[in-house]
Amino acid sequence: MTLSDITIAVDSMGGDHGPSVTIPAALRVLAKHNTLRLILVGDSEVLEQELRAHQSTVDRSRLTIHHTSQRVEMDESPASALRGKKDSSMRVAINLVKDSTADACVSAGNTGALMATARFVLKTLPGIDRPAIISVFPTIIAGKSMHMLDLGANVDSSGEHLFQFAVMGSVLVSALENIPEPKVYVLNIGAEDIKGNDQVKQAAQLISQSNAINYAGYIEGDDIYKGEADLIVCDGFVGNVALKTTEGVAILFIKLLKRAFYQNIYTKLVGLLAKPIMKMLVKWIDPDRYNGASLIGLQGIVIKSHGGANIAAFANAIEQAIAQAEKNIPQLISAKVEHLLKASSKINPEE
Amino acid sequence: MTLSDITIAVDSMGGDHGPSVTIPAALRVLAKHNTLRLILVGDSEVLEQELRAHQSTVDRSRLTIHHTSQRVEMDESPASALRGKKDSSMRVAINLVKDSTADACVSAGNTGALMATARFVLKTLPGIDRPAIISVFPTIIAGKSMHMLDLGANVDSSGEHLFQFAVMGSVLVSALENIPEPKVYVLNIGAEDIKGNDQVKQAAQLISQSNAINYAGYIEGDDIYKGEADLIVCDGFVGNVALKTTEGVAILFIKLLKRAFYQNIYTKLVGLLAKPIMKMLVKWIDPDRYNGASLIGLQGIVIKSHGGANIAAFANAIEQAIAQAEKNIPQLISAKVEHLLKASSKINPEE
Numbered sequence: 001m002t003l004s005d006i007t008i009a010v011d012s013m014g015g016d017h018g019p020s021v022t023i024p025a026a027l028r029v030l031a032k033h034n035t036l037r038l039i040l041v042g043d044s045e046v047l048e049q050e051l052r053a054h055q056s057t058v059d060r061s062r063l064t065i066h067h068t069s070q071r072v073e074m075d076e077s078p079a080s081a082l083r084g085k086k087d088s089s090m091r092v093a094i095n096l097v098k099d100s101t102a103d104a105c106v107s108a109g110n111t112g113a114l115m116a117t118a119r120f121v122l123k124t125l126p127g128i129d130r131p132a133i134i135s136v137f138p139t140i141i142a143g144k145s146m147h148m149l150d151l152g153a154n155v156d157s158s159g160e161h162l163f164q165f166a167v168m169g170s171v172l173v174s175a176l177e178n179i180p181e182p183k184v185y186v187l188n189i190g191a192e193d194i195k196g197n198d199q200v201k202q203a204a205q206l207i208s209q210s211n212a213i214n215y216a217g218y219i220e221g222d223d224i225y226k227g228e229a230d231l232i233v234c235d236g237f238v239g240n241v242a243l244k245t246t247e248g249v250a251i252l253f254i255k256l257l258k259r260a261f262y263q264n265i266y267t268k269l270v271g272l273l274a275k276p277i278m279k280m281l282v283k284w285i286d287p288d289r290y291n292g293a294s295l296i297g298l299q300g301i302v303i304k305s306h307g308g309a310n311i312a313a314f315a316n317a318i319e320q321a322i323a324q325a326e327k328n329i330p331q332l333i334s335a336k337v338e339h340l341l342k343a344s345s346k347i348n349p350e351e
Numbered sequence: 352m353t354l355s356d357i358t359i360a361v362d363s364m365g366g367d368h369g370p371s372v373t374i375p376a377a378l379r380v381l382a383k384h385n386t387l388r389l390i391l392v393g394d395s396e397v398l399e400q401e402l403r404a405h406q407s408t409v410d411r412s413r414l415t416i417h418h419t420s421q422r423v424e425m426d427e428s429p430a431s432a433l434r435g436k437k438d439s440s441m442r443v444a445i446n447l448v449k450d451s452t453a454d455a456c457v458s459a460g461n462t463g464a465l466m467a468t469a470r471f472v473l474k475t476l477p478g479i480d481r482p483a484i485i486s487v488f489p490t491i492i493a494g495k496s497m498h499m500l501d502l503g504a505n506v507d508s509s510g511e512h513l514f515q516f517a518v519m520g521s522v523l524v525s526a527l528e529n530i531p532e533p534k535v536y537v538l539n540i541g542a543e544d545i546k547g548n549d550q551v552k553q554a555a556q557l558i559s560q561s562n563a564i565n566y567a568g569y570i571e572g573d574d575i576y577k578g579e580a581d582l583i584v585c586d587g588f589v590g591n592v593a594l595k596t597t598e599g600v601a602i603l604f605i606k607l608l609k610r611a612f613y614q615n616i617y618t619k620l621v622g623l624l625a626k627p628i629m630k631m632l633v634k635w636i637d638p639d640r641y642n643g644a645s646l647i648g649l650q651g652i653v654i655k656s657h658g659g660a661n662i663a664a665f666a667n668a669i670e671q672a673i674a675q676a677e678k679n680i681p682q683l684i685s686a687k688v689e690h691l692l693k694a695s696s697k698i699n700p701e702e
Contacts, residue, residue, distance in 0.1 A: 280611050
């Protein structure tokens, strides 16, 4: 798909900040890509009001408002969102992907509700049992990023599920990062074959036997950010703990750094001198740049932004949606899975 | 137990550096506590040679060498260590705890072998199904530390196992940190009751129903280091990933910080000025100070030092052993479990 054909549906009411972040972010992306079309989904009155505040930059010819009367709350249960919010901005944005009005949708809304609704509306791809959450992370090697899944869509993933995650992740990384054979690792608690739980061992066996995946072995938590892996596969409980622990340690580090610089007149002075250096450090890690996780394995593209995303971060989530629509990620995954299923039926014709 | 009665067995051959770290560390601790007795376990010739290098500081009256002919390699399998290394420094140090010659033992040797050997020789306490690995961590709040278990002894822990970890951990934290009712959290991937896997939900239910534990709720990965929790309970696979991810992020941060300071003449100059501040930062986190995890739930005290520990770090692991011996941690756990079992048999007399 070329950029000129792409339409993205934006859940404009989602996230901690709602339209005050989603609208300026949408306008920023619209201005950057001069053939892109956006559908802003939400309360039309509120959205029009927010748009008026940015009047000078609005190109209305490529921007549609799709009115909805409801909003999924950030702490609402998936069941309540699914049953009671059929005209929510989240649900309707996903519906627009389902009926091919949009090529992808983006939401900063509550993760549980988004997952449940996306799965219910879009369904998983043939041959895929469960969707997963995949995201991209920085590494120690400058310019080298790493993808990891699942980050919390599934708990208690079996070896077969982890294998499917590896297939889907390989397709995505290969297409988005232009890596012909991404190096795939399985997250474990030891590099030796005897370590780990049964699911991880079974996954390693399935992945290493498949020609579709460039399996590189087990990886431990302390090697995640070393830049060797293109893709790391794990259960959603484990991946979510790893992701959030990373956030926790980063916050700990930044707070301790600030405390160290605020000790006395000398350290404060050095802190002042070090400010541009610290800014550079933050720019390297740049959480905004890495905003935008995907719900992978569905018949459609759904991008999940961090709930607390600022304008730059939410704009990056929309960019993620564009990149995945350009590459037709769900179709690529579907083709790969179909190929694998055919290959395995040749080997085991009875199955 | 008072300090004057305490004897610690030191696996002097273990770790990446062996006697060149374990012996000076042992001598440092011996000099600090003037009634402590140490048994240095290992190749007597090698140990004597290392001792001669530190001749001036050696008090031989409180120091014994226990000769052993074998050494467990750092990459040796638990099965090989258990079956083939019956006269290893690791095995004999644990034997000395078993026959009450020593009150605790310390090893920087291979974790898998140490766990398997300790469990085989010492056995679990009555009422405890599985030993766990517990360690202490710094938090954002100055002077406040946090304990976490299991860090890798068990994969696929059931809700009942997690409950036992909570009981053991509460007893240890209460005794070592002088906190009458430590705040216990269960690591999960969301703060809501509906989230998480079945094991975690069952654990939360068991823990919240028990008077023996001050249950505070679920905690997510990004809140681990915020200082609210005294104890965090999780499965060993998950805990190990959290622990190692923490190490990985810390290394990432330090490397990026160095890179930021090494960019040009200005940043290098600021880096020079910032050096004492960075040292202070590292001192706060101080991985040496937090060295020394415990294998908890056994009929004896076994402290696991990091394999790469330096002298200061290994000395801290010995200090951990002393602290636990002083408090009789295994006896305290045993008493608590016995009390719980009696209480539950009163409620369910048929069981």
